Amino acid sequence: MSDIYSVEADPRFKQCNRELFLILGLWVANIVVVVGLTVWLGQGVPASELSFTFGLPDWYLWGAFGGSLLFCLLSTLVVRFFFKDMPLDGYPEDENA
Amino acid sequence: MNIQALIPIVVYLLVLLAVGVGIYVINRRRQSGGQSEYFLGGRKLGPLLLTFTILASAASSGTFIGAPGVAYDIGFSWGLVVVTQVGMGIYILGVLGKRFSIVARKIGAVTLTDFLRARFESHTVVLLTTFGIIVFLGAYMVAQFVGGAIIMESVTGLKYEYGLLLFGLIVVVFTTIGGFMAVALTDALSGILMLLGGIVIWAAFFVNVGSFASFTERMVAEVPHLVELPGPDDINSLLIASYFLLFGIAAIGLPHASVRGMSFDTSKTMHRSMYYSGIIMFAFSIFFVTLGPFTRLLYPDLDNPDTALPTLILGTMPDWAAGVVLAAPLAAVISTVNSMLLVASSAVVRDVYREYIKPSASPRRMAVLSYTATFVIGIVVVAFSFTPPDFLQLIVIYAIGGLEATFFAPIVFGLYWRRANAWGAITSMVVGLVSYVAFELFLPFPFGMHTIVTAIVLSITAMVAVSYATPPPPVRIIQALWGYRKPGAADTPARTE
Numbered sequence: 140m141s142d143i144y145s146v147e148a149d150p151r152f153k154q155c156n157r158e159l160f161l162i163l164g165l166w167v168a169n170i171v172v173v174v175g176l177t178v179w180l181g182q183g184v185p186a187s188e189l190s191f192t193f194g195l196p197d198w199y200l201w202g203a204f205g206g207s208l209l210f211c212l213l214s215t216l217v218v219r220f221f222f223k224d225m226p227l228d229g230y231p232e233d234e235n236a
Numbered sequence: 237m238n239i240q241a242l243i244p245i246v247v248y249l250l251v252l253l254a255v256g257v258g259i260y261v262i263n264r265r266r267q268s269g270g271q272s273e274y275f276l277g278g279r280k281l282g283p284l285l286l287t288f289t290i291l292a293s294a295a296s297s298g299t300f301i302g303a304p305g306v307a308y309d310i311g312f313s314w315g316l317v318v319v320t321q322v323g324m325g326i327y328i329l330g331v332l333g334k335r336f337s338i339v340a341r342k343i344g345a346v347t348l349t350d351f352l353r354a355r356f357e358s359h360t361v362v363l364l365t366t367f368g369i370i371v372f373l374g375a376y377m378v379a380q381f382v383g384g385a386i387i388m389e390s391v392t393g394l395k396y397e398y399g400l401l402l403f404g405l406i407v408v409v410f411t412t413i414g415g416f417m418a419v420a421l422t423d424a425l426s427g428i429l430m431l432l433g434g435i436v437i438w439a440a441f442f443v444n445v446g447s448f449a450s451f452t453e454r455m456v457a458e459v460p461h462l463v464e465l466p467g468p469d470d471i472n473s474l475l476i477a478s479y480f481l482l483f484g485i486a487a488i489g490l491p492h493a494s495v496r497g498m499s500f501d502t503s504k505t506m507h508r509s510m511y512y513s514g515i516i517m518f519a520f521s522i523f524f525v526t527l528g529p530f531t532r533l534l535y536p537d538l539d540n541p542d543t544a545l546p547t548l549i550l551g552t553m554p555d556w557a558a559g560v561v562l563a564a565p566l567a568a569v570i571s572t573v574n575s576m577l578l579v580a581s582s583a584v585v586r587d588v589y590r591e592y593i594k595p596s597a598s599p600r601r602m603a604v605l606s607y608t609a610t611f612v613i614g615i616v617v618v619a620f621s622f623t624p625p626d627f628l629q630l631i632v633i634y635a636i637g638g639l640e641a642t643f644f645a646p647i648v649f650g651l652y653w654r655r656a657n658a659w660g661a662i663t664s665m666v667v668g669l670v671s672y673v674a675f676e677l678f679l680p681f682p683f684g685m686h687t688i689v690t691a692i693v694l695s696i697t698a699m700v701a702v703s704y705a706t707p708p709p710p711v712r713i714i715q716a717l718w719g720y721r722k723p724g725a726a727d728t729p730a731r732t733e
Contacts, residue, residue: 143654143714150720155335159652162330162485169323170480174473177316177465182473186460194448195526196463199312204522207322211514214326218510224503225334229341230722 151225161221169210177202237393240555241562245392248429248563249406252422252570256410259418270599274415274606275346275582279337281420281500283508288427289420290325290496291513292571294487295430295520296376297383300565303521305541307528311462313471315525320476321483322521324493325513331488332497333506335651339717340498347579348491348647349587355650355717356709358658362587364665368642369491369583373576374617376635381621384569390546391562400621403566408614411574412607416499419574426567427516433564434523436557437549441527444552451533462529478685482637486692489644490636492575524564577617581610634676641668641691645699653703654714660703668695 181189181198190197195204263273272278281289299318307314339345343354349365381404388399410418455462466472487493500506524545531548538544545565549558585606590597597605645664649656672691675682682690716723 143708143711146654146711146714146718147720148718149338151338152335152718155333155338156652158334159331162327165330166323166327166480166485169484170477173316173319173480174476177476178473181465183466184464186456186463189456189463191449191452191463194450194452196312196465198465199315199463203312203316203319207319207518207522208515210323211518214323214514215511218330218507222503222507222510224507227334227337227341227501227503229338229343230720 154223154225158222161217165210165214165217168213169206172209172213173202173206176206238391238555238558241550241559242392242394244556244559245388245563245566246402248425248567249403251425253406253410255421255425256412256414256418259414259421263415263417271586271602271606272346273417274603275578275586276495276499277416277420279341279499279501281496281505283500283505283512285420285424286329286496286500286505286509287325287512287516289423289499289571289575290328290493290509291517291520292423292427292430292568293496293575294321294324294490294493294572295517295568296572297380297387297565297569299520300430300433300524300568301383301387301542301545303525304528304531304545305543307525308532308538308541308544310469310471311459311464311467311529312526313465313467313469314528315522316465316471316476317479317483318521318525319518320479321487322514322518323480323484324487325517326510327485328488328493328497329506329510329513331485331648332494332651334503336494337498337500337506339651343716345498347582347586348495348643349583352646352650352661353587353591355656355713356646356658356661357713358662360662361646361658361665362591364642364662365491366583366587368639368665368669370580372635372639373492373580374613374620377573377576377580377617378620379635380569380573381617384566385621386542387546387562387565387569390543391550391558397622400618403570404614404618404621407570407573408577408611408618411577412610412614415606416578419571419578420499422574423571426571427520429560429567430564431516431519433561433567434519437527437553437561438523440553440557440561441530441548445530445534448530451530454533455529459529459532462532472684474684475681475686478689481692482640482686482688486640486644486688488647489640489642491639491643492572492579494643494647495579496575520568573617577610577614580613581606584609584613637676637686637688637691638669638672640688641672641695644668644692645695649696649699649703654718655703655708656699657703657706657709659706660699660701663702664695664699667698668692671695 177198192200303318345351352365353362385396385400388394389396461468531544535547549561642665646661668691671694675687675690
């Protein structure tokens with residue numbers, strides 16, 4: 140008798156699952172980078188003691204600009220090196236049948 | 237009335253209309269007017285169209301008008317909240333992407349509801365989905381149209397009602413006749429305008445007002461809270477982190493965004509779109525909100541912070557340039573509403589009419605009905621927009637959170653977890669929605685985080701607990717969605733352990 144766990148999964152799903160966890164990792168990295176930089180540079184610092192670059196508070200420049208751009212770079216690298224191309228057809232074997 | 241500012245906007249609207257007509261003519265000639273074509277563009281989007289249609293659909297007038305308004309009030313700390321949406325496109329494509337595309341092709345799904353129907357085989361799930369889509373997207377579309385008409389009025393002097401009629405009708409018409417492909421193409425045009433607007437507004441600021449650094453001293457002395465963190469609204473690290481859920485990964489639960497997760501042609505397209513979407517969303521997000529705090533020093537006494545950006549633009553730019561820049565928030569409004577309009581229309585036509593009223597409807601009849609539904613819903617939304625509600629950003633955040641809390645768990649768990657069943661889906665949707673609304677009303681920001689965190693955690697818990705407590709889904713469903721061979725085509729699909 141077959142149950143739901145004995146259905147043999149589409150072999151492409153293994154890679155899909157891996158990519159899901161990579162994305163969750165990227166999401167955590169995004170939070171850590173942006174929140175980390177801003178807290179480190181600006182949390183609780185009174186305005187008179189903040190340092191500025193180009194007229195923007197450093198925590199904003201490095202956290203919002205820097206952190207976000209760093210995340211963009213990181214996600215590009217992850218997709219480039221860990222994501223795999225695959226056909227998207229529903230049931231690939233139909234074509235040969 | 238300011239004709240010079242009106243001209244760029246009218247030109248833009250006419251181009252949109254032309255795109256709609258063009259797509260309609262092409263579809264006519266090719267005789268391709270099927271449901272997959274109308275609601276999904278025939279699954280053939282390339283990387284640029286895919287990127288722009290996801291991001292422009294997600295970035296609304298909140299990003300361009302609401303956000304700088306809040307930053308005018310509380311300072312740069314709100315800019316930090318806005319950049320939590322930078323990864324949105326990457327998350328939507330990365331989590332749904334291939335898996336959603338493959339499964340959708342297996343079961344012939346054209347909409348989110350098609351997927352949920354096939355995965356859970358439950359009328360309750362389908363009705364909840366349809367209800368959520370119509371109520372929330374309807375409210376959100378009204379808020380967007382209202383925002384758009386206010387912008388038109390503040391910049392061009394065109395009366396609110398006329399502005400609303402002008403661009404409301406054009407949006408409804410080109411979406412109705414052009415379908416998904418027209419929406420994707422106009423999203424790309426709108427996206428380019430949104431990028432251009434951001435760059436022009438910074439350039440004009442530096443040329444006509446001065447460098448940011450020239451404001452630092454006054455800002456620190458006169459309104460120090462603008463540059464401080466956590467700032468007057470106590471934007472602490474836990475709260476920022478929770479916005480990464482609301483504006484980031486939970487956007488998977490937005491029906492008008494997630495349907496785009498199965499609209500592309502190949503996995504190569506998806507990867508390239510992921511390269512582009514971070515940087516483009518960053519550009520959409522950062523330019524306008526960063527000017528909010530500076531506007532406070534230039535115009536300290538505005539009654540309604542939502543007028544901060546329009547005031548700045550009109551005060552510091554030649555009229556025609558103001559028209560170009562102000563076309564950016566309008567483009568954001570239009571690119572969001574057109575996507576939602578199609579999703580709402582598909583909910584009525586495919587999920588209510590074909591499912592419950594006339595399952596045997598012919599393709600020709602379905603096509604006629606799709607046009608009619610899109611048009612009628614659009615007109616109703618325009619009609620509702622004549623009496624505007626008050627604070628823009630709040631409505632926007634409310635609808636977005638509600639949709640996410642409802643759909644995040646059933647989509648993600650339905651896609652990746654075999655054991656998820658109909659009872660789990662129903663409970664998670666109800667718990668997500670009800671807890672979101674209840675907490676927002678009676679106990680906002682529980683545990684120092686945005687309400688969305690509590691609602692999604694409760695919804696996922698309900699999904700897992702209830703699914704385990706009730707029988708597993710039929711093997712037939714898992715066979716259809718997980719299996720490698722077409723069900724019924726082969727006789728030995730099951731593996732014996």
